[in-house]
Amino acid sequence: MKRLLVPLIISASPTAAFSEGASYICLTELSTGFKIDASGKRWESVNFHASSRFLVRPLRLDEYGYNSTSGVEAYGVFEFGTKYAAAQCRQGFSYYLDGKLQTSNWLYCDGFNSFKLNSDTLRFIATYTVGFTNSHPGSEQKDGDTPSISIGSCSKM
Incomplete structure (x- = not known):
């Protein structure tokens, strides 16, 4: 009987059932940021x-x-239709505290985008910070990256 109770206790604990191995589909609801104006010399705020x-x-x-050596399941954030992750979440839903592996409801991801997901609320925030820092003040920039911040919600698959 003891052998049956251990798996039941582990699967019933809130941290064990958190999100391990789960996948999510996330949809952007609002997005705002900055873009270069028509002259190519001035940045302005914009809603996307x-x-x-x-x-x-x-x-x-x-x-x-x-x-594979970290003991943590790493995640990736992929925009639909792309092959490579826009952000990697190397710690997954886990982190180390005093040398012991802990679980969390947060996923922290970085790369071209920064992406944070809370598996309890199923909300995310994504930022794209490239663009503004790549151009020199007063110089002309015809096309370029547009820094943005986006929020939305996810569904667990």
């Missing part, structure tokens, strides 16, 4: 059409950011 969709899933062995 919120159309980004993300797949957040565990990374496979052959994908960048996967680390």
Whole structure:
């Protein structure tokens, strides 16, 4: 009987059932940021059409950011239709505290985008910070990256 109770206790604990191995589909609801004006010399604030969709899933062995030695399941944030992760979440839903592996409801991800997901609220925030820092003040920039911040909600698959 003792052998049956251990798996039941582990699966019933709130940290064990958190999100391990789960995948999420996340839809952007609002997006705002900055873009270069028509002259190419001045930045202005702008609201963007919120159309980004993300797949957040565990990374496979052959994908960048996967680390089999950490003891943590790494995740990737993929924009729909892309092959490579826009952000990697190397710690997954886990972290180390005093040398012991702990679980969390937060996923922290970095790369071209910064992406944070709370698996309890199923809300996310994503930032894209490239663009403004790449241009020199007063210089002309015809096209360029547009820094943005986006929020939205996710569904667990």
